[in-house]
Amino acid sequence: MSELEEKTIRSKNIFEGRIIRVQLDEVELPNGNISTRELVKHPGAVAIMAITEEDKMVFVRQYRKPLEKTILELPAGKLEPGENPAVCATRELEEETGYRADGINHVVSVYTSPGFADELLHLYEVQGLVQGVYHPDADEFVETVELTLEKAFQRMEAGEICDAKTVTALHIWKNRKVDRK
Structure with a gap:
C-alpha cells in the first residue's frame, strides 16, 4: 500500500x-x-471516432437529460458484461449512425471521472465506413451529423460539443492532421 x-x-x-x-x-x-x-x-463504455472519405467526423445529436439539453457527441455506448470493447464499438456505431466499418483501431482508454466513478471509456477509430442500416435502441433518439474539423471546433466553442470524450477526440483528430503535414 x-x-x-x-x-x-x-x-x-x-x-x-x-x-x-x-x-x-x-x-x-x-x-x-x-x-x-x-x-x-459503471460497466465501462466505448466511443467511436468515425471519419468519412470526405474527411468529416460522424457525430450524433442527442438530448442528454442530466444536462437538460441536446448536444453533439461521438457515437458511444455501454459495455455489456464480458463484452469485448471493439465488438461493442462496432455494434454501437451501426446502431447509432447506420455506418459499418471495415477496420477498427484502439486509440486510448480513459477514466471519465475518477474522483467518484470507475467508468473506463475505450476510444476507437474506425476506417472504411460503409452505410448500413440505422437501428437505435428503443429508448434512444439520435440524429447523425457529419462535420469537418473546423466546423466541429466551431460547435465546440459554441457549447454544442461539450462532453469530455468528444472534446478529447477532436483534439486527437486535430493533432493527427497537424502531424501529417
Whole structure:
C-alpha cells in the first residue's frame, strides 16, 4: 500500500440501477482519520471516432437529460458484461449512425471521472465506413451529423460539443492532421 492509498473499512450498496451502482465506502485515510467516499460503479463504455472519405467526423445529436439539453457527441455506448470493447464499438456505431466499418483501431482508454466513478471509456477509430442500416435502441433518439474539423471546433466553442470524450477526440483528430503535414 502506498502512502497515499485509502484503506476500505466497509462498503454499502445504496443504489442499483440499469446502468450504474452507487456504493458508500468508509475509508481510513493515510493520516489515520476516517472518511466516506460515494462511488459510482459503471460497466465501462466505448466511443467511436468515425471519419468519412470526405474527411468529416460522424457525430450524433442527442438530448442528454442530466444536462437538460441536446448536444453533439461521438457515437458511444455501454459495455455489456464480458463484452469485448471493439465488438461493442462496432455494434454501437451501426446502431447509432447506420455506418459499418471495415477496420477498427484502439486509440486510448480513459477514466471519465475518477474522483467518484470507475467508468473506463475505450476510444476507437474506425476506417472504411460503409452505410448500413440505422437501428437505435428503443429508448434512444439520435440524429447523425457529419462535420469537418473546423466546423466541429466551431460547435465546440459554441457549447454544442461539450462532453469530455468528444472534446478529447477532436483534439486527437486535430493533432493527427497537424502531424501529417
